Amino acid sequence: MKNIRKYLCVILAASMLLGLAGCTRDDGSNTSGGGSGNGSTSSSKAAKENILVEIFQSNYEGAIIDRIQQSYSDQTDAIIINPGAYAYYSYAIHDALISVPTPKVEVHIADITHRAEEWRRHSITAAACNKFIKGRGLDGYTDAI
Numbered sequence: 001m002k003n004i005r006k007y008l009c010v011i012l013a014a015s016m017l018l019g020l021a022g023c024t025r026d027d028g029s030n031t032s033g034g035g036s037g038n039g040s041t042s043s044s045k046a047a048k049e050n051i052l053v054e055i056f057q058s059n060y061e062g063a064i065i066d067r068i069q070q071s072y073s074d075q076t077d078a079i080i081i082n083p084g085a086y087a088y089y090s091y092a093i094h095d096a097l098i099s100v101p102t103p104k105v106e107v108h109i110a111d112i113t114h115r116a117e118e119w120r121r122h123s124i125t126a127a128a129c130n131k132f133i134k135g136r137g138l139d140g141y142t143d144a145i
Contacts (some may be wrong), residue, residue: 005077069097080144087123097128104129105144111135
């Protein structure tokens with residue numbers, strides 16, 4: 001039997017992104033529906049690569065930090081994060097990401113470098129990640145896997 005790898009997907013826009021069919025929520029329930037259909041591609045790639053993707057969603061910065069730090073002890077193999085607006089100002093999430101040695105990928109559905117407001121064009125948290133994917137829609141999550 002192949003070794004199963006565990007990826008943690010930390011997201012803020014839960015209602016849209018929980019459509020990543022075949023992934024599990026932090027409460028263990030299966031997710032389905034929603035999204036643009038690309039979620040099935042993400043889950044197919046994960047299954048093909050023998051990866052279990054856990055989706056964790058919270059609107060609370062402290063809960064996100066706690067879950068990132070918990071990933072060290074629960075032997076998470078990689079973190080995929082869409083920090084939403086926290087990308088622009090959360091040094092605390094940045095520091096939590098730095099504190100864990102696992103590979104990390106930041107994903108943004110839109111290309112944030114073309115935002116109207118200057119302050120929304122740069123992600124603070126991306127500097128703590130190994131890769132930064134932007135503007136690929138939900139396909140960015142498949143790319144991250």
